[in-house]
Amino acid sequence: MAVNGDDVGLQPAPPMPWFGMDIGGTLVKLVYFEPSDGGAEQAETLERIQHYLKKHAAYGKTGKRDVHLQMDNVHVGGRQGTLHFIRFPTSEMSSFLELAKAKGMASLSSTICATGGGAHKFEADFHAQVGLGLHKFDEMDSLIRGIHYIESYNRKECYYYSSPMDRCVKMPYDFSDPYPYLVVNIGSGVSILSVRSPTLYKRVTGTSLGGGTFLGLCCLLTGCETFEEAIALAERGDSTRVDKLVRDIYGGDYPKFDLRADTVASSFGNMNCKEKRESTTREDLAKATLVTITNNIGSIARLRSGSRQHERTLPRLRWSPSPTTLGQ
Known part of the structure; x- marks a missing residue:
């Protein structure tokens, strides 16, 4: 069977998917399935890995388990269990490979399911250092299928904010008949997909200004080292x-074009003034960077949804700022 030009039929069929990976340009996202249905006795190595993963919410200096994303009572490969989500910087791939080798992951199976550009970039390293093959899946196919899988098991995952101009209230969104809709896939960069059915979609636009841009600029401007530091x-x-607002230019609202006084007129526009630069903090620069990136992504998505007559736009973050930050 060919998938996007790759003959996956020549690859060995993947074993029970205890692990799956999305190896992106900035972050590696690892999902671990913990069976809870009393199936066949598990190997000692698997039990040891399970104990290690569940005992910790952090692994070394950069690995994190997002406990709040955990999904219980889901079905994978005919088994019932819990999905755990772990992430670490792609720059730490060598450390992950050392850990995988030390924990004996290759004794569990000969292959691991993987997607993302890194599934191609690091394939040889997995084979040489850990003895694992990568069963590769197209990342956009995985994205669309994953959206519908997650929504079917956790309806709270798809939501919107009511009263966005006042006190935002998080509301569940009815995803029973979503088509057509846009997926705004925010990773290191951004891809925007038009989805017409579970199997029919295409990329319609994108931007290089994404999560990688946010983190990179924050590292340059504030001296932070990690995504968590940047968000904090x-x-x-x-x-x-940091930003120049409409009120800084007009002294208030610009009613002719329905522009409120607090609308950003020029991102980082105040930084051409020495006095304002000297009074700006690292925190202000990080917040302005986040606002700049998200405003740009939102504007592109809004323009594309109007031109394609999409009533629904689904942002999908492959990097995870806290809800409080996005709500400000």
Whole structure:
């Protein structure tokens, strides 16, 4: 069977999918399935890995298990269990491979399911260092199928905010008949997909300004080292000290074009003034960077949804700022 030009029929069929990986340009996302249905006795190696993963919420300095994303009572490969989600920087891939070798992952199976560009980039390393083959899946196919799988088991995953101009309230969204809709896939960069059915979709546009841009600029501007540091700084910052707003130009609203006084007129526009630069904090710079990136992505998505007559737009973050940060 050919999938996007790759003859996956020549690859060995993947074993029970205890693990799956999305190896992106900035982050590696690993999902681990923990069976709970009393199936066949598990190998000692698997039990040891399960104990290690569940005992910790952090692995080394950069690996994180997102406990709040855990999904219980799901079905994978005919088994019932729990999905755990772990992430670490792609730059730490060598450390992950060392850990995988030390824990004996290759004794569980000969292959691991993987998607993303890194499934191609690091394939030889997995084979040489760990003895694992990668059963590769197209990342956009995986994305669309994953959206519908997650939504079928956790309806709270698809939501919107009511009263966005006032006090935002998180509301569940009815995803029973979503077509057509746009997926705004925010990773290191951004791809926007038009989805017409579970199997019919195409990429309609994108932008290079994404999560990787946010983290890269924050590292340059604030001296932070990790995504968590960048988000923590942004949560405490005030972007209006960095950005030039409509009120800074007009002294208030610009009613002719329905522009409120607090609308950003120029991202980082205040930074051409020495006095304002000197009064700006690291937190302000991080928040302004986040606002700049998200405003740009939102504008592109809005323009594309209008031109394609899409009533629904589904942002999908492959990097995970806290809800409080996005809500500000």
